[in-house]
Amino acid sequence: MSNNVKKILIIVNVIILFVITGFSAMKEEGYKKSDNYFYLELTPVDPRSLLQGDYMTLNYDIMDKAQEIIYNNGIIYDSKDENNKFLNMRKGYIVVQLDENKVAKFVKLSKEKTDEKGLIYIAFKSDGFNVDINANSYLFQEGTGKKYEEACYSKVVLVGNNLRLIDLRDKDFKEIK
Incomplete structure (x- = not known):
């Protein structure tokens, strides 16, 4: 050549x-x-991640509730099952409903999507204890981590079945810059 x-x-x-x-x-x-955004409420985060300087690990209220169900039961009960059977699940959906501020509130866990109105289905994977929803860390410029300690919400959009993290918000839903 x-x-x-x-x-x-x-x-x-x-x-x-x-x-x-x-x-x-x-x-x-x-x-x-996108106008199809909503907010996920953050729960306390591991402060050691802030010390690393360029990202922090995020934890969400809906993940805590899902983890509690999975951990306490070892299996997941789907309330829509007519036979009251327990369904073993490694993948599924965290079902949420938006409140008046567009904050996602946990409703249930489900193995499949249904056509119920007003519900949003967020895909998750679980190892039997930990729950992963694909938006578990936030990158930021090194040395600016202190301002993100006040984050209360993450702004997200649902693309397909997966979350895309847009930014972090304070208690008044203002973007932290």
Whole structure:
């Protein structure tokens, strides 16, 4: 292969890389401007994560409630099951309902989505104790962690079945910058 062909291939690959990266960035910015957002209430976070300087681990009220059900029962009871059977589940949905401030409130755990009105289904994975909902950490500029200690809510959007974290909010729902 000649040097000119190699140079052209390198240039084409770089252009493709920039196009894909740009498209991905535009898609992420689109999520931030979406009107389909809601808030998840944060529960106390491990303060050691703040000391690391560039991210903090997030914990949510809905995850605590889901973990409590999973841990205490070892299995998950789905109240929609007509036979009152206990359903073993490693993946499923945390079902929430929004209050007047668009804060998600835990309703139940479910193995499947249903068409019940007013409910939102957030996909989760569990190892039998821990629950993962894909929005468990927040990255920020090193040295700015102190201001995020007052975070009470995370603003999220649901894309497919997965959450996309937009930003963190204080008790008055104001963005922490």
